[in-house]
Amino acid sequence: MKDKDIELTIAIPKGYLHDEGYQYLSKFGINFDSKSSRELVFYDRKSKVKALLVRPSDVNVYVEHGSADLGIVGLDLLKEQSPDVVKIKNLGFGYCKLVLAVKKDSPYKDSNDLPANCKIATKFTRLANDYIQKKGLIAEVVKLYGSVELAPIVGLGDAIIDLVATGSTLKANNLIPIETILESTAFLIANPVSFKFKKSRMSPFLM
Amino acid sequence: MKKNLRNPKGSRDWLPDEVAKQEYVRKSLVSAFEKWGYKPIQTPILINWDTLTISSSKLSDTAFKLIGQQGEILALRADLTTPIARVTAERLKDDELPFRFYYVGKVFRYQSRKTTNEKELYQIGIELIGSKEGFSDLECLKVLHDSLEKLGLNKYLIVINHALFWQELFKCFGETAQKLYKALNQKDLVLFYELLEESEFSKNEKTFWRELIYIRGGKEVINKFKSISNKVKKLKVKKLISYFENIFKLFDKNVEIDLSLTSDIDYYTGIYFEVITPYIGKSIGSGGRYDDLINKFGFDLPAIGFSFCLEDLLLALEKQGKSFPKFKAPKLLSVNKTNIKKTFEEIKKIQRKSSAAIKL
Numbered sequence: 001m002k003d004k005d006i007e008l009t010i011a012i013p014k015g016y017l018h019d020e021g022y023q024y025l026s027k028f029g030i031n032f033d034s035k036s037s038r039e040l041v042f043y044d045r046k047s048k049v050k051a052l053l054v055r056p057s058d059v060n061v062y063v064e065h066g067s068a069d070l071g072i073v074g075l076d077l078l079k080e081q082s083p084d085v086v087k088i089k090n091l092g093f094g095y096c097k098l099v100l101a102v103k104k105d106s107p108y109k110d111s112n113d114l115p116a117n118c119k120i121a122t123k124f125t126r127l128a129n130d131y132i133q134k135k136g137l138i139a140e141v142v143k144l145y146g147s148v149e150l151a152p153i154v155g156l157g158d159a160i161i162d163l164v165a166t167g168s169t170l171k172a173n174n175l176i177p178i179e180t181i182l183e184s185t186a187f188l189i190a191n192p193v194s195f196k197f198k199k200s201r202m203s204p205f206l207m
Numbered sequence: 208m209k210k211n212l213r214n215p216k217g218s219r220d221w222l223p224d225e226v227a228k229q230e231y232v233r234k235s236l237v238s239a240f241e242k243w244g245y246k247p248i249q250t251p252i253l254i255n256w257d258t259l260t261i262s263s264s265k266l267s268d269t270a271f272k273l274i275g276q277q278g279e280i281l282a283l284r285a286d287l288t289t290p291i292a293r294v295t296a297e298r299l300k301d302d303e304l305p306f307r308f309y310y311v312g313k314v315f316r317y318q319s320r321k322t323t324n325e326k327e328l329y330q331i332g333i334e335l336i337g338s339k340e341g342f343s344d345l346e347c348l349k350v351l352h353d354s355l356e357k358l359g360l361n362k363y364l365i366v367i368n369h370a371l372f373w374q375e376l377f378k379c380f381g382e383t384a385q386k387l388y389k390a391l392n393q394k395d396l397v398l399f400y401e402l403l404e405e406s407e408f409s410k411n412e413k414t415f416w417r418e419l420i421y422i423r424g425g426k427e428v429i430n431k432f433k434s435i436s437n438k439v440k441k442l443k444v445k446k447l448i449s450y451f452e453n454i455f456k457l458f459d460k461n462v463e464i465d466l467s468l469t470s471d472i473d474y475y476t477g478i479y480f481e482v483i484t485p486y487i488g489k490s491i492g493s494g495g496r497y498d499d500l501i502n503k504f505g506f507d508l509p510a511i512g513f514s515f516c517l518e519d520l521l522l523a524l525e526k527q528g529k530s531f532p533k534f535k536a537p538k539l540l541s542v543n544k545t546n547i548k549k550t551f552e553e554i555k556k557i558q559r560k561s562s563a564a565i566k567l
Contacts, residue, residue, distance in 0.1 A: 006485075066488015084489075086394040191488045192394060196366060196465065198485075199423060206421070 008049045008201050011068035013056035016165070017186050020093040021072045024186075025049075028204055060085065060189070069194035070205065075184040076163060080124045086190040088205060094186035096165040098127060099177035103152050111135050111179050114158060121151035122161040131161065131181050149173040217326030228531045229329070232358065232520050233311055236331050239354035240309040243346070245333050248308040250290035252315075256280035261503050262289040263473050269316045271326075283315035288474075288497065288512060291334050296504035304337030304508075311517070325518065332494065332514030339509045340450075340477050340496060345457055347494070347511045351482070352461065358520065359529060360484060363491075365461055366423070367454070367480040368468040370495070372447055379441050383408070387416065392469040396420075411438040420467035426455035428464055450478075474500045477511070486526035491519040537562035 010030075012021045022032070030049050032042035042051040052068055060083040063071040071085075076098055078087065100120075102108045111131075114120075116138040122128045128141045144151060148162045149169060163184070164170055164177060188205060195202055214220065221229060237247075253273075259282050260267045270285040284290055287310045295306065311331045333350060335343050348365065355363055376384045383406045390399040403416050415438045422432050429451060436444045451464055470479045472495070479495030494513025501508045524531075538557055542565050543550045550565065557563035 064488070084394070087397045089400075090397050187397065193483045193485065193488045193490065196423065196483055197364065 006048070006198055006201060008070065008198060009052060009068045010049060011052045011054050011059045011062040011071035011073075013059050013072060013074075014053055015056055016096070017056065017072055017074060017094045018053075020091075020186070024072070024091055024093070025051075057081070063189050063191050066191045066193060069191055069198060070202075071189045072186055073189055075187055076124065076127070076182060078187055078189070079182065080126050082126075083189075084192065086192055086195045088188040088190055088195075088202075091186040091188055094184070096163045096184050097177075097180050098124060098161060098182040098184060099164055099170075100131070100159055100161055100179040100181060101149075101164075101170055101175045101177045102159045104174045104176050106152075106158070108159065109178060111137060114139060118159065119157035120159045120161055121148050121157040123148060124161055127181065128161045149175055215326070217324040219325070223534055227534050228521055228525075229517060231531050232517055232524070233331065235358045236354045236515070237309065237311070239357040240333055240350065242353070243307065243350050245307040245309040245350070248291060248294070248310055249312065250284070250287070250294055250310075252284055252313065254282050254284050254290060254293075256282045258282075258293055258504075259285060259289060262286075262292070262500060265471060265473050266316075269318055271315050271317065284312075285314055285316050287312055287314065287330050287332065287514065288334060288500070291336075292497075292501045292510070293504045295336055295508065296501050296506035300506055305343070306336040307333070308336065309333045329517035330514045331517050332492070332512060334510055334512035336501065336510040336512075337508050338511075339498075340511075343511055344478055344496065345454065347513065348454065348458065348462065348480075351480075351492075351494070351513050352458065354515075355461075355482070358524065360520070360523060361527060362486070363461060363482060363484040364463055365458075365480055365482050366463050366465040366468055367451075367478055368465055368470075369447055369450065369478050370470070370475050371477065372444065372466065373469075375443060375447075379439065380408070380412075388469060391420065391467055392471075415439050422464060422466040424463050425459065426452070429455070432464070432466070470495065480513070482513075482515070484523045486523040487519060489519065491515055491523055535562065537564045539564060539566040541566045 010025065012018065030044050030047050032044050032051050040053050042053065052062060054062055056074065057077055059071040059073040060077060060081045062068040063085050064083040072091065074094060074096070076096070100111055108114055114137060118139050119142050120128055120139050121142045121144050123144060123146070125141050125143050132139050132141070142151070142157055148160045151157045151160055152175065153173060160175070161181060167177065170177060190202060256272060259270055266285045266289070271283040273281040273283070275281050291308060291310065299306065309332065311329065313327050314330050315327050317326060333347070335347055351365060373388060383402065386402050387399055390402055399420070403413055408416070415435050418435045422428050422435070429448060433448060436442055454462060468481065474497045475495035476498040477496030480493065481490040482492040483490050492513060492515035496509070496511040498509040501510060538561065540550055540554055540563060554563045554565065
């Protein structure tokens, strides 16, 4: 079998990066039959590409295990999960920031104002702990899986560490960002073995 | 507290049919090794902590540490090359060189690989000890090639690089080259390009680096390697190129140069390589030349070797759809209650050719 005939599998995240991910791939002539059904696997049979529609936090897992050759994932999740994958390039889209946010009416102006042994709610426990370490804070991380903005409102934590794109969700929940921890955009990643084995299929993406 | 009576996380059992598959892999490889005159060697699982730390800091980072009864620090072996280097220096100083050894044994690592939790794995491989760089490298690659063929793995690649190439780059490009190496080792091409752009390299040098990491392929890439090396006057790669050319005189497919390949093990001094297969998303084996390691144990000997992870080989073969020999059920004989001896004699007769047991 010739190298260019080998099927390429790409993990594409649902949600935030989804549409721009599709747009990015269409630049390479990759277009998938349907986008909006309940199916999880899509094909572009002409280009011999298969797309897996997965949760953003699962992209790294599919690529690391080799179930997908390529994946589109935010730098936030790359740093949080630090998978063993090839980071090919920064795609530039999907900008967002990981911020430390507090209630609007709270006295905390930056991270040093946070009281010792405070609680910080977040989905990003590794990045949160790294930040606490780096800043020398004494704080406890509370792991949540979604709607992190709720935590300070109901008293589950003094602050949150979460992603913001426009800031409107924070605003709507009476929260303000006080420090930026990480600026994130979408990255193209590859499984290390696929990167070597399917190199002629990968090469258009390296340019 | 609730008692945990199951296996610790990261360890596994092997039921008879699984052992049969494992045996297939083991026997295939061993027969390839023995055809080349390699002999089996065994070393203990329990080793002194110092043995490990002197060999490789990366290995000792992931090794199991134990405290002995007198407070001495012990470890479970995390590879087999280190113990074999030790025993060679300890007991074989007066023997005729070279030594051709093969081994099959378990290694223990806290985090053997990121994608799985396995903490104990079988390693199987060879060491060719006492020969300098040259024909012994070719023999080692040939044994590697033969063992993969014998195994029946139908798609694989041996990707190679050379430690001296990086040493030369470090010499020419200093600290930035070290950083670039580290970025490649972390598989972070984004960081690699950022570092390259920020560097004070000339335009030609930047082009050299950019193209360098895409020198991947068979003998057809050698010319490309030559032409990009000409961009950097001070770089000396003549010897390296003829080294690679010699390899391609012997191998035309399944072996590729990959100048972006870095090594996770810190004792390689010459060629180092990885074996990959599209069936699983990680390398199934690796190896290289380690000319300084045995000297750390007091015997200055060059050496080269490789090892496979047996579990990964098995997984790749299963994904490929290979069928494995199974255990044949024994012929069962009802016991003749009046003459038990006769039954056992009949069983004995059958056992000359196959297996038999009593029906219980």
